[in-house]
Amino acid sequence: MxxxxxxxxxxxxxxxxxxxxxxxxxxxxxxxxxxxxxxxxTPLEEEIRKSQEKVSVYIKRELELVSALMEIKRELAWGDAEYAVSKANCHIDNILKELCGGGVNQ
Incomplete structure (x- = not known):
């Protein structure tokens, strides 16, 4: 117990x-x-607690990714157009790779 x-x-x-x-x-x-x-x-309650922790981590990461997308939107609105588009594409590719379970390029 x-x-x-x-x-x-x-x-x-x-x-x-x-x-x-x-x-x-x-x-x-x-x-x-x-x-x-x-x-x-009980063991079931222990598993529920562990699952809650995992969900919490995923929700936090999801919020970080949404924040990253908002940053990209700001870059596109205010930056040098060619540079902003290039940087935004790189950010979007990294976010999509992470969401699909792949690694992230820096």
Missing amino acids: RYAIRVDDFILATYDTPEEAYHAAMFGYDESAVFHEVVAI
């Missing part, structure tokens, strides 16, 4: 013993003044 600290139904971290979880919860409360609940978790 694994143990976790949870805040608002979101598992923040998991531990091997209830003592470790308790100490982490106390530290978390001291730092944030938010109550951290210590709970026993």
Whole structure:
């Protein structure tokens, strides 16, 4: 059995013993003044937590890519036309490669 600290139904971290979880919860409360609940978790809950972390990473990267596309749009609007188009094409190619699972050229 694994143990976790949870805040608002979101598992923040998991531990091997209830003592470790308790100490982490106390530290978390001291730092944030938010109550951290210590709970026993099942393997399914552990998998859900790991999946949530992966989704969070993908969402963050998606936002970074959208930001990169917006930067390209600004370059095209204000830069030297030939240079801006060349640079924008390079950025777009890299983003498309990443979205398709390939590497990125720098």
